[in-house]
Amino acid sequence: MYSVLVPVDEQAERAQAQIDAVLDLPSVTDDVTVELLHVRKELEFADSDDVQIGQIRTDRDEFDDLPETVSTALERLTDAGIETRVNSATGNPPAAIIDIADQLDVDELVVGTRGQSPVGKVLFGSVTQAIILDSDRPVKVVSS
Template sequence: MYHVLLAVDETESRAVAQANAIIDLSEAKADVRVTLLHSFTDNPSGASAPQVTGVRRAKDALEAAKIETDIVEASGNPADTILDVAEDRNVNCICVGGRKRSPAGKALFGSVAQSVILTAKRPVLVAGEGQR
C-alpha cells in the first residue's frame, strides 16, 4: 500500500486540488492510503482538524473516490510538523499545495511548500489550486 501524507491548510480550493492530484495517481483507488494533516499555528477557539473546511473537503473527495483516509492534527511550525509526521508515519510521499504567484514569484513556492520540498527525505507532490 502506498501511503501519502496530504498536508492541507484552510484553503478549500487548494485542498480539493491536492485530493484530486492523489485521486489521479495510477491505481490510487486500490493501493493508496491517505493521512490528512492540518497543522494549527494559532487555534484560540480550540478547533479540531475535522472542523477545518479544507480538511473536510479533501476527506470528502478522497472518500468519494473510495480511498482510505485518516486525519491527524498538530500544532507548531507547519513545515516542521509535516516533515515530522511524514517521518513518524513512514509515508511514501508528501502532498503539499502550491499557490498562484506573480511572474517574478513563480520560481518560488510558498514558504511551507518550499521548505518541505527542500528538506524532505521522500518524494513531494505539489498540487496547484486548479479545480476540475
C-alpha cells in the first residue's frame, strides 16, 4: 500500500489543490492510504525541538479543534473511497511534518504552496522550501 502525507493548514484553496493532486494519483482508491496532518505552531515558551503528535482520529466529532479544511479534506477523500486518517501535531511546522512523515513511514508528501507570479514560483514559502530541502522522501508541490 502506498501512503501519502498531506499537511493541511487553514488555507482552503491550498488544501483543495492538495486533495486534487492525491485524487489524480493512479489507482488511488485501491492502493493509497492518506494521512492528513494539521500542525499547530509551537508556543513561544515550548522547547523548539519537541514535536508532539496527536492521536490518530477517526470520529468526525473529534475535529472541533481542527480547521474546517481538515474535515473538508477528510470528507472528499472518504467520499472517493480512500482510506484516510487524521493526525495533529504541535511544533515547528516543517520539522513536525518531516518528523511525522518519518514516524508514519509515508512514501510521499503532497504539500501546497501559495499561488505566485512566474518569478515568485522560483521561491516557495518557507515551510514548503524547508520540507523540500530536509525531507528524504519524495515531495509533490502543488500550487493553489
